[in-house]
Amino acid sequence: MRLILFAVSLAGFAAFFAAGARGLRPVGHYAGPYGDVLNAISVPERHATDVVTAINFDFRGFDTLGEEFILFGSVMGVLLILRQQHDELRKENPEEDPNGPPAASDAMRAFTLALVGPMVIFGLYIVFHGQLTPGGGFQGGLILATAPLMVYLSGKLDEFKAVTSPRLVEIAEATGAGGFALVGLAGLAAGKNFLENILPLGKTGSVFSSGTIFLISVLTGIEVAAGIVLAMQSFLEHALEIMQRGRNG
């Protein structure tokens, strides 16, 4: 009954959607003006060659501020929801069933561990070249976040705990998110508008160019990497505890 009703309205919905989409220009005939104007002014006025990054961190940086805090809020939410679980588990007896990394051969472990270095370098490269080539704070931050995961998968648990010291990661996340807001407020302090560029633009094409775009990209990288690690950590915390007890006992 419910399904019939749903099927009928789904068909209606799709037809209505399609009727609306017929009013669009055919794919391939984008007519501007917004994107074209930004394509034209991004290099001369912001010294940023990757226009998408320039939009994300400057022209529409306010969107990204909101988006960073969506990430921030979700990570806080994940911590909030998983928190009780951890409190309970401390009271429970340790089980002999470690939900740890999947059993892997030594060669495999060495391989994953060897990937950590390149991942970090690649991530940093992407973060720092955001304004020049495809990539930026998000993408680089996400790649950076996979590095600790590699350490975890390779079974080096103590090292994993060391590189993901909760307090450090927490502070890093808050710095990234709060720093973004601070950069915005710095514009006000300089007598300009919120999120307006206040740094020298530098030479187009060099790493330290395009003023606040570069700075915000780096801050976003920190935020994203730390946020993901923080969320991952609270997921894995339980497994880690059990494994360590198993090793000690």
Add this chain to the structure above:
Amino acid sequence: MSGLEWLMGWMGYAVAIWVFAAGLYGIVTSRNWMHLAICLAVMQSSTYVLLLSIGYRTGGAAPVFADIPVGARAVDPVVQALTLTDIVVEATVLALVVVLAVQIHKHSGTLDPDKLRELEG
């Protein structure tokens, strides 16, 4: 050839509608919260396809002016920026849904919304 181009002209939108509808169908018929989360992701990918189709320009380059001169024919960078934001939003909401689903399973032993009709008003 023009037939192919005509096809291309609407295919992006058609796929966006298709994907949205498929995601909705999946959500409504889902018997498992994890499955539902993935259907939500599918539904959300519809907006990426729609946005990028809208901003595409035949023969346009990517909006990165490192190797091409300013003023060269390029696709719309705005929809790409929007899609990027959208991807991050989707991922974070999905993370919340998955964590909540795991907690539900922990307390009730099931992931099936049908068996969880506890909220009846």
Add this chain to the structure above:
Amino acid sequence: MGRAVTLTHQIPPLPIAFPLLVAAFLAAGRDFWPRRLTESLALGTSILNVILTARLLELSFAQPIVYWMGGWRPRGGVALGISLTIDPVGAGAALLASLLVVAAFVFSFKYFESVGTLFHVLMLVFLAGMCGFSLSGDMFNLFVWFELMGAAAYALCGYKTEDPKPLQGALNFAVTNTVGAFLALTGVALLYGRTGALNMAQIGRAMSSAGHSPDALALTAFAFITCGFLVKAAVAPFHFWLDDAHAVAPTPVCMLFSGVMVELGLYGALRVYWTVFAGLLGSHQAPLRGILMGFALLTAIVGGVMCFAQRNLKRLLAFSTVSHVGIMMMGVALLKASALGAIAIYVLAHGAVKAALFCYSGILLHRFSAVDEMELHGHGRAMPATGALFGFSALLLASLPPFGLFTGEALLGETAKRSGYGWIALVASLAAALTGGAVLRVGARVFLGWGDKRKVEGKKIKEERETSGGQTRTPAVMSGTAAVLVFAALAIGFVPQLKVGARKAAVDMTDTAGYQSRVLDRTPLPPPAPVRTPVEAGEFARGLATVLAAVALAAAALFQRRLPRAARAASRSLSAGIEPLRKLHSGHIGDYIAWLTVGVAAMGGLLTLAFR
């Protein structure tokens, strides 16, 4: 230009940026900041937000504000960056959100069993999201703040994680609202494809110059965006998530959900209509009014009936919110500035009363670990003051003249009459009587011990307390917050400036051409002059009749056994009649999304028919 002028010009981003900054700061040391510091800092920030948004309200009355992020001013009518476009309605919404967050923080001060700092961090993020949503002048930016509100709200909802019930509620809430958000985003994408713009003023101008009759794309975009926001506004048939979310969210969060978040959904729909679609769809106002009114009436009645049928106080209050949203939606549907002014007052008063009532449910939960009406039977006899205020709030909810909710509803009735929709006032009265009656019934049962003391059938529903400390008395912060809120709702009816201001604010919001020229051109049009609307004596009588009906309904429910035989049979068949309606509220996400699809398809079909 002096320094002071610059400072004034820099206020607009602050109500959004400050809470975010403080949230990040609190999160940085969430394990080692002392509890007192966290609480004071969070409370201080929300008070600062009240001051800032109040100043914005004052400034925007003189001249609506346009603020360009990053200093990217429009060139040749093309917006390069994101604008905050602040008119009195937007600033007022942000102010209401800030005020209620202050109330929520005060209510939860000291006694609320907190999870360290996370609660405060998320509340501040939530606050920033609500302010951003109210002030933004950019379509996609609206979506971003909408999602930020959402993410914080879902997390706050899953706060009590011991049993699967809250989790299921939070999940239903998250999934339904996410689907709504992506529906809205699809609409935004369609508009962008047509106009190549994201700023609402620019889209509006491009849409109305594109042609005189609205085509399918305009209708689809309108339906998707409106439905997306109506999901947040809990308009039927998109409302199913609301009672689940309220039943499980902690009390201070409920205050915000009902008091302002839901109303912001309506605000979003209004904002988009008046900036983007008014020029285009304006020539077809009559059918559009009819369609929107249909949704409004359905919401008011479904909410009212379901409200009366609840036993769980929080769920009951949630359905009353649905019903009142229906009344507000009537004002939206009239598509008139005077209706909008009426709604503005109504929203303020409703926010205060509803927040107060949630405070009382929180107090009951604190004292007796229960929110079930039957279980609480007679428990409140020792709390006469609380009971009196609770009962008074119930009367306010039934729009007792001449207080806040009445003022709004009377103005709404006036406008409706002049638009040829005079009869909707009766539906509004019915909804108000049902919800007010339901709350009165609970009050009489709990605080006076009236009515039948039926055994609680089925398993006893154990509610978890959210507070620490002794159960023998009510902390002053809790009862104080509630009393202040009741007083605010009461006072709203007596401030004549408020009526004048609301009218002016509404005229500003509906001035589509003025909005566009303020944002895009250097020479703004002069603001239009508001029109006067006096309240008639007829409305006064209707208000009194509504209250009497509410009392009668409550009495009938309490003393069912003493009713004459015929009336008893009638009430029995009535409750059998609403059984299918109850069944629809199944708590099952698949059902909810199916209904959402039905709603969107219905709106789409009706629009298509009406505009052919």
Add this chain to the structure above:
Amino acid sequence: MILLLIQLWALLLLAAAALALVLTRAPRDQTIGLSFYGLLLALMFFVFQAPDVALSQIVVGAVALPMLIMLGLAEVRRHTRERERENKKK
């Protein structure tokens, strides 16, 4: 011309994959499917001249999200086992 064909092909694959993903009911298969779907989306972004988006889609859609769901499923399996064990004790 060749780009056009690739674009069409990517879109068609995407449509098919979306349906398949929705109809797959076993969560573990679905996780692998999600990863594949994420890659397809990234491919589509790439041929639509959106390298920035493609890059983040690879990291988010093909790696992070499937990983998240895998972790979630692992937790679910653990709970199930614990529950079974408790039931046996009784």
